[in-house]
Amino acid sequence: MAEITGFRVGDAEAVVDLWCRSAPADAITLPRFRNLVLLDANFDPEGLRLAWEGERLVGAAYAVRRQVAMVGDDLEPQRGWLTFFFVDPDARGRGLGTQLLRDALAWLRGHGRTEVYFASYTPNYIVPGLDRKAYPEAAGLLSKLGFTTLYQAAAMDMSLVGYATPPRVHERAAKLRSAGYSFGTPTDDELVALVRMANEHFNPDWGRAIREAVIAGLPLDRIVVARAPDGQLVGWAMFAAYEGMVERFGPFGVLPNRRGTGLGEVLLHLSLTRMRALGAHGAWFLWTGEESPAGHLYRKTGFTTTRYFDVMRLTLD
DSSP states (O other), X not given: XXXXXXXXXXXXXXXXXXXXHHOGGGOOOHHHHIIIIITSXXXXXXXXXXXXXXXXXXXXXXXXXXXXXXXXXXOOTTEEXXXXXXXXXXXXXXXXXXXXXXXHXXXXXXXXXXXXXXXXXXXXXXXXXXXXXXXXXXXXXXXXXXXXXXXXXXXXXXXXTTOOOOHHXXXXXXXXXXXXXXXXXXXXXXXXXXXXXXXXHTOHHHHHHHHHHHHTTOOGGGEEEEEOTTSOEEEEEEESTTTTOTTBEEEEEEOGGGTTSXXXXXXXXXXXXXXXXXXXXEEEEEEEOTTSHHHHHXXXXXXXXXXXXXXXXXXXX
């Protein structure tokens, strides 16, 4: 049996090295690990369970509980998350993964959690869920432990090499402008309304992402907003919000009462145009419903699904 400990000062490089060898489809750098895990507001060193054989790190599983609320004062006291786990390829097949995950689940249970999600944690998820194609052994392990799939998220990509806005979108944009709508970069003052719209009508994590990206120095021309004839914001699209990655698209939304007007398609293409102008060769994102209205719009635009992620849940006894 491996010895399992919490995270200690000096462990980060070993964790990142093992991560990259064990989960190459989702390799990470030390600065990204620091920013997304160690500096996450909910990070608890004891929640990062590390398996050792002597002085050799052979596995890791990260269990997290909310200590800082996403919305109001709701700490979601019943809910915990596993955001990643991996085992050294040379140490697989002898029960180490099972030992490690049971230890992580016991840690969450000890903090009063009754349900555990893989891996839809916000604000700093690495991937939305389990990529069964990339990690079939992990899929078998989670299923053995009782995790079931709630829904599937699709990651999509689109090449921007040779991209040009289709004529139909230019025509739609012209009709919307003639009806009094306008599109452009938000002003500093409009950021308040934009964050509020994201929080109240979409997802509080999107409002957080916009706010934190701008504070971190995101140029405002990475955001395109749509204004109704009365000047109110009714939608937006953006890119480079997460870790400054210019090719990463989103978040993106149009108010429910303005959907079906073509606003979303215009916003999407205005963003792609700006991305291409900055030299981006592609656009991608990690999470949408493939059969949702957004998913259909993405496919119509030229995005194709490149990965599927199962968002999973386990009820603890």
